[in-house]
Amino acid sequence: MAQQNSFGWGIMGTGAIAGLFAADLGLLPQARIAAVQSRSLEKAQGFAARFGGATAYDDEAAFLADPAIEAVYIATPNHLHAAQALKAIAAGKPVLIEKPIALASADVEKIAQAASERGVFAMEALWSRFLPAVRRAREQIAASRIGKVRCIRADLSYLHPEEPGSRFFDPALGGGAAFDLGVYPLSLAQHLLGEPLAVSGSWLAAGTGVDRRSFFRLDYPAAVAELSCGFDRDGANRLLVEGERGGLIFEAPFLKVQRLSWYADASRAVAAYERGIGGMARLLDRLPQSGRASESCAFPGSGLQFQAEAAMAAIRAGKSGCPEMPLGESAAVLRIIEAIRAQPGTAP
Known part of the structure; x- marks a missing residue:
């Protein structure tokens, strides 16, 4: 023992x-x-x-x-x-x-x-879901720091050439952008907004038949989430939360976010998100900006320790699950992917 x-x-x-x-x-x-x-x-x-x-x-x-x-x-x-x-x-x-x-x-x-x-x-x-920045963002959003959320936007993309034997493109190994990358923005959107009322989207097929790129639109009573993922390029990999009174950007790479940018004006958050993080945009991002508060949530390691810590605490307490990542929400994310993949994909 x-x-x-x-x-x-x-x-x-x-x-x-x-x-x-x-x-x-x-x-x-x-x-x-x-x-x-x-x-x-x-x-x-x-x-x-x-x-x-x-x-x-x-x-x-x-x-x-x-x-x-x-x-x-x-x-x-x-x-x-x-x-x-x-x-x-x-x-x-x-x-x-x-x-x-x-x-x-x-x-x-x-x-x-x-x-x-x-x-x-x-x-x-x-x-x-267990990262300090994500926990902080969820708490502040719930406290109405940016007002009621009306839109979430995110793209998570990393270039992976379609090569023979690549697990990313092998359907037998569960390949495809949605399974490998799409679960991150889908799960985080659900973490912030809950399960959507309606789902739509599309996908681009790789030569092996898995998705090279997928697009998702999640509709809520008063909000929308527009999400995408892909193996066809290296993306900006940021996540935008637009509220009625302000905005928030999970800085890149948002799947392991260590910095949050809070904007007092939602339109400025949208503009910053759309500029991306390359070239001049990266330089501007380093400068102090009126109406923006940058918050560091740095941590050692890769960030997997936080989920392990939560799991250990739940197990030691005799619990069957964790409220931050219930199995029902894991199933809901896969149902979204299934709904989009049930549609014909665009040929490569």
Whole structure:
């Protein structure tokens, strides 16, 4: 049994995101890596050696049976998330599942049902929701700092060439811009505005049939969210919240935002957002501006420690989920993606 002061994490997967999570656990004195699992024992052993000598496994069942593991972080390719989450839950292990939690909303419902029946914690690792800047922004918006929100705009784009074997474009691996990038703006918009009344959008197909770029419009009673994501270019990667009495920009890259720009006038926030962050706009952004307050919410590491901390607190308190990232909202994001992908895509 792990000591009360040392929460034992088991990590499934040894890729880049698993490494970031493991490194950020090092920022939490109450956390440790108890075990790691990979299909390759050599990779598991190498990962364990990098992060303190945890027990290495190449067998899922043996890994999930390890009593030193108090929660499992699933950091494998997208198409494995749901099945591995269900296995962890069946083994009685609380589970934190890297985004996207699944490739279908129906699978999230299966995870939720299994977790409820087993009395086990389950949450999607949409780590952006737990960042200090996002928590601060949500509190201030709720306190009406910029008035009632009437529009959210965001684009999240990183250039990835369509190359043979690329996981970003492989449908069998859960590839596509919406699954890899779109979940961030969709989840944050939902975090600020709730579930929309209506959804519309479109998508551009890659040669493999997944989406190279997707566009989403979420309609609310008195607001709209216009969101996009793509692999076809490197974007400005900022998020704008336009209110009735002011505006807010989550500065780039907003998925791991460390700086907020508050504007006393919404039109100035919109203009700043539309200027982007390149060239002269970047220079202007560094200068003091009347009517703008820049707020730093810097943190060490990559920012994954905050979701781990929230999950550990919930698990130790005997909770089955976390109010900042409920499974119902994870399913709602996937339903939006499903609604758009149900339409014919524009050919490459």
